Amino acid sequence: MSPTRTAPDPRPVHPADRLTDAIHGIDTTALDCMQVNAAVLADAAHGPETHLALGARLRFAPRVPGPGRLPTVEPSPIEQIRSMQQPLGLALETGPEVTDGEELLRLLPEDGSHLYAVADAHRMPWLPYHNHQHMDHSVLLRSVAGGTRVEAVDAYDNETPYGRAEPVVCVLERAEAAALFDGSPILPVTARPAPPPALDVCRTLEENARDAAELLHDDTVTRYVAAFRDHPDQIEACTALLLETWLLNRSRRLHAAWTARHLPGSPLAASTAEQADAWDALAGQCYLAVRRVQRGRPAPPQISTKLTELLSADARLAAEAAHPGTGDNMPLQPAQVRETVVDTVADILRTHRETVAAADELSRLDGFASFQMVETVERLEDTYGVQFAPGDLEPAVLRRVDGLVDLVLRTTGVQAAHQ
Template identity: 30%
Template sequence: MTDLLRSNLLVPCDRFLSQVDGARLDCVSDAVAVLLAHRAVPDVRAVFARDWRFELRDMPTGPAQVALPPDDQDERLARRTGWRLDWRATDPGTAVDHWRAAPAADAPIVVVGDAYHLPWLPYYRREHMEHGFVVDGLGTDGTVHIVDPYENPTEWGRAVPTVTGVDFDTLTPALSAGRWAMLTATGTAPEPGDPRGQIAANVAAVRAAADSRAYERFVADHAPAGRLELENLTLQTWLIARNRSLHARWLADLPAGATDAGFVARFARIERGWHRAMESAYLALRRVRSGRRAPGAALDALRAATTAEVELARAPGSGQE
């Protein structure tokens, strides 16, 4: 840290950790939230939390996946904040040269790499998966200063918000197929928030998803309850549960009169239902991995969560008519 300060390449971002929902966002989005907080975006929760959707991505093989984060998230963030992510592929051979200019220009960066090679995570040398973190400083001794707001319980221990320094050579294996970005100003004012309009748009989107049978297809895709389906279901319900938890907190924080209190209370039950589905899917996956048959509780919990979500969207008054 002393070397980082001496090199004048530190843009300390750890002070923004308390503003970020590291336990509710995915690992890339929470790193992006740190960058937005650094740019003084006043509410880095709302810009991620205000959407309630159920959109599917069809996969070449295997069951469908939910579009979380949404495919157009970068565009949504640009409209809502006035800041756009400029993504670039990471070349470990030239990364330091590119990154060095960013903190010097008061511009921390978000990096996405392979969690298997990131020593501060419980996934280290255990599981390959994309993981996002913030680089807010580079030392002349090759130390990369990292701020990681991510929080999640895993089977190998809990990932917790972390501030650390890692030698660049240690970090290099994680970067070979990675990417990085900094924020650039769009030059346009952020769009104003409209909670009632947003809620109406959300309800309409969920009704449309139900009408297109997206929920039914998602359940049917996972009904075989084999290892492939349960591995996918565990990840998908994890994403949905975190997303619904974030949205529930946004609804609860709205000022009085912005929405109906009954709708907020019913959405809180939706959130709990997805957490039960996530826990049931994980337990079923562990049973299948041990050679046993999946219990029916996993699909029961999934059906209950999807049914409750559709019923809320279709309930009279949910669209704030």
């Protein structure tokens, strides 16, 4: 049984709160503890699904933290903060570490915006790690109630050995908040919206392909897998590998979500989703391996083989996907394009997709007028990375689901032929 945990006064937040809305729109189970709260800030600043940009690049770049240490794909907090800025459209400025709780609270922005901070999960009572495990963890803090209280926002979502961590908004008395962080190193990071980068799906996939080509021609994967397989302390190795596969699983799920968003209906989207499922299964096997070695039993030998296979499959898929959705290799599927069109219109109208799918004329749906028609066009152009020809934007086309599907298929086919 997991130990009981308490959080300081969880607060229901008004639906108009942009951060809370952002949390509800994010699959928080596809992000790690550093990404998830930066993702909330990005979506609140720039709109839903902005955070998916963190899944655009498919990376595998293990590092060795120090002599005698096992390799890890987990970057340091500073490295991760730097790498998140540009894709999320955030200016993240790290300040010097502080160890005094009151000093930290004096850094909270006077305008009521949030401070992104990296602190010890061991000190955070809303987390199951509280009083159980030390680890770097992000949280959003802001001053409320005229400075007498502090709001903590943490969208982290994970099943842990100590219980489940779920997204939470807590309000603490100022003295209570200061005491939580007093005496422990905290990295304060001021966060401001910045212009998000222009989307270039093809360039991103080409960058992924270049990285993958290098990976397929060196021994990085072999050495990485061997480090865990051949380590003399298999409890340590399996415990570390559990974290590694957890991180890789989440990053692959996020990449699959990014691909589905920007290349809906493509074979690449289907393949990345299948890869993400395979990583999820491997993470489960690694959890089993930890439990077995803790009981003095051998780890399942197929884990090393499967890890090698999945890392190699990631690289092959990325290497072959530099130009998805174009030509004869990656054609869009009409049925999946139709699903995307229906989902897009349903989201714009805030209605059920079945209502949209059954409509002969979208103009007969409540709320579908000129503004909604324009938004539908713009969203579909963004989704598929195309520009519809002005002459094709006829009302008769834009008011029917089948018309919009034909428009997408025709435009992607024509523009692909000229690439």
